[in-house]
Amino acid sequence: MTKRPYNSTLRAANSAATRERILDAAQHCFEQQGFSGTTMRAIAEQAGASVESVNLAGTKRDLLLATLNRATAQLETDARLLDLAEPKALFEKTDPVLAVSNLLAWLAASNQRISRLWRCLDQAADTDPGIRSDYTGFLARMRAESARAVHELGQRGVLRADTGISEQELSDLLWLIALPDQHRRLCDQAGWSQQRYQKWLIWSAMTLLLAPSLTAGMKDRVLLD
Numbered sequence: 001m002t003k004r005p006y007n008s009t010l011r012a013a014n015s016a017a018t019r020e021r022i023l024d025a026a027q028h029c030f031e032q033q034g035f036s037g038t039t040m041r042a043i044a045e046q047a048g049a050s051v052e053s054v055n056l057a058g059t060k061r062d063l064l065l066a067t068l069n070r071a072t073a074q075l076e077t078d079a080r081l082l083d084l085a086e087p088k089a090l091f092e093k094t095d096p097v098l099a100v101s102n103l104l105a106w107l108a109a110s111n112q113r114i115s116r117l118w119r120c121l122d123q124a125a126d127t128d129p130g131i132r133s134d135y136t137g138f139l140a141r142m143r144a145e146s147a148r149a150v151h152e153l154g155q156r157g158v159l160r161a162d163t164g165i166s167e168q169e170l171s172d173l174l175w176l177i178a179l180p181d182q183h184r185r186l187c188d189q190a191g192w193s194q195q196r197y198q199k200w201l202i203w204s205a206m207t208l209l210l211a212p213s214l215t216a217g218m219k220d221r222v223l224l225d
Helices: 008-037 040-047 049-058 060-073 083-089 096-125 131-154 167-178 180-189 194-209
Strands: none
Touching: 008 040, 008 049, 008 060, 008 096, 040 049, 040 083, 049 060, 060 096, 060 131, 083 096, 096 131, 096 167, 096 180, 096 194, 131 167, 167 180, 180 194
């Protein structure tokens, strides 16, 4: 009998496809049942895979973090926001209005994708010390990226200077409005559309950060419907 030749490329592709299926299933379960209500068996059944395969993909905590990272950037990575290819390119636009508005539009879409997973992480952090550490880490990274964006705008000389607010406070305010929590409050609880949320986020960031001379005439283009 002739042995079938070993094909590492095919095996890697099958392994990657299985992992994607498991992550899709884990995301569905986390969003519907929360962290404590999700079991590895439920993920396996949703994925059409064995429990062993799911365990090999990681612990339940690992899978939550992987689904959250993947939903944020639409690929499985824990890279910093402004190091990701698309948001990095958007924020490097020469026009500061385009840089801020396009970056915040990207972030609005990301927050829509991760809103329920973020809620799951938030709730699990109350009872699971490991998850609490992860949650704190996510918050710290988000705050650091807000500070990074504000500092870059300051270096370009486009930050508004008429309010007397420091760069650190601007960073914290940007961090606050850009958190996924606000998407859940406004869209899930207040009934806003995604389009309205996106316009609010863009306009809030632009008026918070940019000199009024830069945003004059922009109100009609980004203001709420």
